[in-house]
Amino acid sequence: MSVHALALSASHDFSKTPVHEITLLRGLGVKGDCHLGVTVQHRSRLHITPPPPNLRQVHLIAKETLDERGLVPGDIGENVTTAGIDLLALGRGTKLHFLPPSSPAGAPSPPLKTSEPGSENGNDRDETAEGDNHAVVVVQGLRNPCPQIDRFRAGLKDSFLVRDNERRIVRRLAGVMGTVERGGVVRVGMRIVVEEPEGGFEELGCV
Template identity: 45%
Template sequence: MTGHAPSGTVAAVSRSARHDFSKPNQDSIRLLAGLGVEGDAHLGVTVQHRSRVAQDPTQPNLRQVHLIHEELFAEVAAAGHEVTPGQLGENVTTRGIDLLALPVGALLRLGGEAVVEVTGLRNPCLQIDAFQSGLLKRVVGRGEDGRLIRKAGVMGVVLAGGEVRPGDPVAVELPAGPHRPLERV
């Protein structure tokens, strides 16, 4: 049986038609089922991330939408890094949801129509340090058990399209079955 987790809100939405590191904030974005964010460089059925295209351009795009929890910005600010929505390349900045604790297959209902299925964790790269020196070690760390912890958000695919705006509700629906922890995609 599926379950529901706490809900939150959309803090900001962003997109860029270019493969820039940061994405400008928008008044709204349109999610397109099976493709991603209309007008965004990562839109597509197959992988659009440059390093992934170089490996195998036919692999499915499990990174159609990038979401980051706004609470991360306060965490990195405590270490002297000022980061605002869109600057880490996310399409949707959420508030009030522990995105990193969600399992694979969790559904995020954004606004009135859009549904994103969580596929995994963003794998932060050295571009984060090019954006702000030392930021990479704030968004990637090690747990007490030595396990790598990635904090730079989650990735997902669009199951149902629709407009998404700041202030829209975000409802989480957990998948049936055992909790499968997120891994990098």
């Protein structure tokens, strides 16, 4: 289970630009990305008052999902493309630990940092990984495929939806959204360790 690719975009373009590494900021998201913030940054929700908390700080999708549709990392706006993880089967509250490839499999997790999230734009904050102080993302829910996907490629949106015989949506396949519990640098090739939530399994819903 590993990081296959990474991407970010400072502007609200649909696709993101592939990069070799990203910096995650605790309680905010991906440094330099348009969705960085304590409150939701998606344009379709900016009108909501009071603004809801940002549960979409980091978008993750499986390489296998992209491959099945002839897509490449960054095409549909994800930040992290994973390999070897069934993201859609994870429960809400699952923690994803981003570790160097050489980290021992049984290495204990270091204590969490206790500093509070920074400003919404994150400009006054630069929490990066030092030594074993690795980044942790908490899975919050599913991405709900939006009409923009069809503007990228006609008919693509439906490929991310599973419907029953009455055309009701029963599954969404466009990856998961998470929040940053511990900041740090994430690089292509890093190993991902999955930590199940303490309170038992809770199925993912849309966020």
